[in-house]
Amino acid sequence: MRKMKFAPTLVAAAVSTVLLVGNTALAGKQDATKSEQAGPAPLAPLGPPPIPPDNLQSDAKAELGKILFFDPRIGGDASTACSSCHEPEQGWAWSEDLSRGYPGTVHWRNSQTIVNSAYYGRGFWAGSVPSLEKQAPAAAKGGVAGNGEDDIMEARLALIPEYRKRFKEVFGTQWPLIQDVWRAMAAYERTLVQRDTPLDKYLQGDQAALSEEQVRGKALFEGKAGCIQCHNGALASDQDYHNIGVPANKRWEEDGLAQITFRFEQYAKGQTEEGYRTAKSDWGFYYRSKNKWDKGKFRTPSLRYTAHTAPYMHNGILYTLEDVVEFYDRGGFDEEGRTTQFAENKSKLIKPLGLTDEEKADLVAFLESFSGDPITTEKPVLPEYAPLFTRAELEAAQEAK
Template sequence: MRKMKFAPTLVAAAVSTVLLAGCNAQASKQEAATMAPVGKAMLAKSEQAAFAPLAPLGPPPQAADNLTTPDKAELGKLLFFDPRVGGDASTGCSTCHEPEQGWAWAEDFSRGYPGTVHWRNSQTIINSAYYPRLFWAGSASSLEKQAKSAATGGVAGNGESDIMEARLALIPEYRKRFKDVFGDEWPLIENVWRAIAAYETTLVQRDTPLDKYLQGDKAALSAEQVRGKALFEGKAGCIQCHNGAMASDMDYHNIGVPANKRWEEDGLAQITFRYEQYAKGQTEEGYRTAKSDWGFYYRSKNKWDKGKFRTPSLRYTAHTAPYMHNGILYTLEDVVEFYNRGGFDEEGRTTQFAENKSKLIKPLGLTDQEKADLVAFLESFSGDPITTEKPALPEYAPLFTRAELEAAQEAK
């Protein structure tokens, strides 16, 4: 499914359809009984029906040419945590996707390759297998391509394929594992990405309070969370973009997120910003005038896509602060307040491209109690933190012993 080339909204609908088994589309009697008055709903029932309902998450889709097996996932886990899959053997996947930090990185911008800083917030790996496209602007069409792009990106892994392959060839355990899993005589870099992708398909959370509630356990949500669900689907209008089993329409929207002021204060961030503008094919005028991340525009080059980013899933978000593509909102309370103001920050700032701002973003008029209820419901998209024991990484060893080399010389 990750290889399909349909429009994002169509892919989202297809994904949601596959994952909707067991979904309770109608509010339960308990839900109706515990709802506090929430004022005039933003979305009428007929409007709500236009969006895929929230649903329990089904098994993750897999690429037909890279099915997950236990041995492949185990190899992928080693590679995920191994910084030798990178430029100077200091920066691996887990460098920016730390299990203890929500399988992301708990700062506004992700960590960068030594001597650099990244320019976007690190997204969690949890449930990433369900996305039809990866990265904030959807520039990777599969987990395999995402792994490659991150490991070789200039401000991320900065790796060179031949050097990474050579390193792995000098590690006997990797030679054996690649032989067993892929039949490689020597580890091949494309199979590195396939193994990492296989491991990431195992990083799934499907047993959240919301999943349990939607599967029929009406005690799984508190009364406060049930009221928040009604707001989510009604007055607050969150369901318009955060719908389906992944709570994402998989589409791209400009919601008014202003630029991170770090561009103005951090010289290294400014260098990264200019580098990314150049690398992504920015026009000369755009390069000279850009004051923020242009998002989906870098892919489409359409002016109406400036400032648009993919709707992130709400799953596991209780563990992945800060939020938004540039990490400017530090709590779920901040996120709700941002939307309640109509897509403006505390200083009244909005995106550089206000003309592209989605018409869906408008002041909500939520009361303090309603905001608290909505935050409580957002927390129900996350279960307990997913942890793992970091693996002991295999050691280097010479390709040949001295005796083998001497025997080879004598044979000549």
């Protein structure tokens, strides 16, 4: 076998790269340690959402995105719109344990609200996309969600005069392009924010915005209950990934479609052969990192707007805020004493709290202060198809030849 020879400069470059990666990782760990020593970020009023420089906001773009959000033609068989799983009347989410699936399927995770989703650094429960512009196609084209195909969706849009007109006005293109669909939808979702909650008003100086019960709950949240360790800052989320002990949804043991979806997702996400055959629960962040210590970890969801978004957790097994508080008070166990399949990865932050009934009630009252009135909207009238050319135009084109 011939020996491979490498130029000294390439070897040096490789060594430098390894050292750089190692030093970066070390710096990240040091920064994390400093952050832990400094304590969690305090709760704060929510500011305006960040706007990416390559997809600036405009009223026309957001209005186009709204129509597309409610249009089931942005999907596989023209039956499932984004709003099918993110219903305004259901907290801009879906009020069952597992989200609706594409016809003939069922989803495998709880539908998260899109209210305030503009503030997340990464989307979905396991942080699999870096922006709203990437989140939209991942959902619209997902096998158990929208199941759409780019060329089919573009062809439909081209046959709708109102869309041709709007896309040209907003993006300057002769025909609607699928990448601009996602940009418009992202612009619309950045308008779905709630920044005037009782908690925001209280943090801005209105001492009457919270009841005495909620003020006591805030003290518990920041103290004895320890909620602020993960639900901190203006978004009430550290945007990190934790295993908090949520047990598997029993629906996977009883629902045939859910079982099929579960196995499909294991395969689609690059599960190992052993994992595919033995998995009894959603492995969460592991599907991205493939590190065994990340099994069962999910992104900390924001507590904002949660009064309208039951049920809770990635698999929707907790149906009320009272259930959530009870779950944490037990130390991450359900009523049957079950915890996640990966108890060895369970966060050390999750432990029995010893809350009294009054303290639980105060904490629930405070959690409700993260939400204002429900955000409502008038659903748009969807534009209709029309031929690309009239008979007269086609005849004129033939004569011109």
